[in-house]
Amino acid sequence: MPHHSSSRHIVIRAASLVLLGGASLGWPASPLHAQGAPRPAPRPRTVVIDSISVIDVDARRVTPMQNIVIRDDSIVAVQPASATLPDSIDERVPGRGLFAIPGLVDHHVHLTPGMARALERGARGGVTMVQAMAGDNRTAGEYARAAMSKEIIAPEIAYASVMAGPNFFTDPRFIGASLGYAPGKAPWAQAISSETDVALAVAAARGSGAEVLKLYAMLDSTIVATFTAEAHKQGMRVVAHGTTFPARPLQLAGAGVDVLTHAPYLSWQGAPELRPEDSWKRIEGPYAKVRADGPELLAVLTAMKAHGTYLEPTLWVFARDGVKPEVAKWGAALAVRAQAAGIPILAGTDGFVGPDSVPLPYIHRELQLLVEAGLTPAAALATATTVPARAMRRERTHGVIAAGRVADIVLLEGNPLADIRNTTRIRQVVLRGRPLPR
Template sequence: MMRRTTSLVALLFATTGMAQPAAAQRPVPRPPRRERVLVIDSVTVIDVATRALAAAQRIVISGDSIVAVQAMSAPLPDTIDERVNGGGTFAIPGLTDHHVHLTSGMESMLTRAARGGVTMVQAMAGDNRTAGEMARKVLARELVGPEIAYASVMAGPGFFIDPRFSGAGIGFANGSAPWAQAVTAQTDIVRAVALARGSGAEVLKLYAMMDSALVARITAEAHKQGMRVAAHGTVFPAGPLQMVQGKVDLLTHAPYLAWQGAAAVRDEDSWDRRAGPFATVPADGPQIGALLRAMKQARTYFEPTLFVFARRPEERDVNAWGALVTRLARDAQVPIIAGTDGLIESDSTALPNIHLEMQALVAAGLTAPEALAAATVTPAREMHRERTHGAIATGHVADVVLLDANPLLDITATTRIRLVALRGRVLKR
């Protein structure tokens, strides 16, 4: 009976043309997978780091990587799937918006941001279940959007009555979600950082109501566990200089640096953090001067986020102070990073706000090349991606934006987008 069954099975395999079980155990040879090849002809490639221009170049892309940047006279690859004539446009690496917040329902905004030249974002606080799912969809090419890195927040327990954080931690008591943790001197910091890291975050964002000793302990542990640390310019009571001394990697929001000169900084001042002592602490005074020198020495990155403050033009003192400290930071050779704190407007015709942030940096006194670096090569370095991002070079991810004019001469040229290639795919306009 048994034998008969076996032969029937064998017969079945034979008649259906399927391999028999014994044969199926052998590895089936598969043809090598060939990556899709995209060629972009006739562009002037801009190296943002050196400000060098190379005219009449061809960019050869295989899969999601740049495999050659060469003269037009060089031989073409054997197989080409898509070929684009750049028509003498200027090619820059894709733009990074280093300060966004992702909430569910923003998928179409991510797509519009990518079409507007943003190929990478750093999300700076939110629900990491949302950010993680969006990041996955982008990687799986289920969603056209920028590469997403994201952060977990830490703050003192008093801060978590802020309703924005209860929204980001549905299912958790306030201050207990791994991506939005309340911390004190008694917190098990090793475990808290591990939880934050485990939610997929690359960055710890220190938000408010922490003292300098706690900032230094958390930062040291975060670095041990391979995380970067970004902090508000003041986290109340810890001020900017204390955070630089505590080895925080990046300070965000220019006007918050003014608290460096405040006579006393209390936890509760964090609710009023926009109302710094601008009148009594001049941006070009000695206290801020010492802070900027310390930032330069510690290589602390500075992310002014001028655009988001300029949305309230009535706060003229805040905006003027922020712009001046940004120029002085540039003068002091502090590395500057562009972040908007608001990726793109819901108006479907709007370009992403990173273009306005770069323009705000130029209005503050940076040169156009410096502003462009703040959205390309500098964030690539800060995000430890300088080998793959921030330049149009062999081995880099194929995030390329073609512009009708030279952005090194006029930063508004970044809005004159002819074409965006996102990880090797040309996006529809």
């Protein structure tokens, strides 16, 4: 090993510590080959949550007095409390009088350096998986690795690469997320046009670790269709803003994108003309002229249903102080219309967690807003559990409490099927089989 390699290792390790917000990672002090003979695999750790009521979200059913048996990070059994338990139990979690739901998913967050504490707050607040929707994938990748190796307490993290028209990369957010690259040249934040090598651009996005290609703005329908087809060919999912200017929602659904995000942006379907530069004012949709239950949106929802497109309304981000009330109202109305039309709804906040004065992650408020709009508590709960598991291609491992699934479980003091506000009454969270200290 050249002399400078060891110095480089130290610099990289120090940089990772800064990225994670000063978290103590517990990495080995010496290379693995210097630590002697391989150690035997540790004995599996068994946790039992006893006598709890288990909620089946899709069936809208509560089964009382169940034991959930967990081995390492997986559920191995959900059985009546009277059933025989394993001989060796490392930890028992009392569940009598409590309700168990699958860990919650926030399908729309953004990650920046120094967020280790925010990620921990999110996990302790019931969010066990997130979809990061644009940012620096060097940051997202390091968080994802540290979370899965249990070096930090954090949700499981999937992340996206973003693509937009060349003129959009003057946005300072993308400049900051691509330091070291010219604007629009980072593999995870690419400026694209009809001249772009499509297969190479998608391969670079995928090579950054992204599962999702996010189509952002200043993209026409031909580019959207071309990149969507290539992304699917390479095994990526595609999320698009509700309008990508000039491509309209109907064209995006027809192109086969997997998710349309930000419900109010779909109002632009009814605009007489769209130009790329209109993307800068995308929140200023024609809400007064285009009804969420009007014919323009009916055509969009019909296309979404036909193509299996998900809608991610992101109600919370539009319901914040300072946003025009008609924006949130229009988005909520469309969310209810879409759900009634059979469009699967995803809960995403575009915010994740707030300051310390806001104790719980914003996903709880997102679910409340969906119920206030007209969804049932069960339908709202599905938007953060079973639906994202399917959308993120994790339906065999996540989203329900059953044998063989990852042990991401939230223990509640009230039944959220009766009142969605009960998701905030958290007694304890089990994160990948690990009961987090309260």
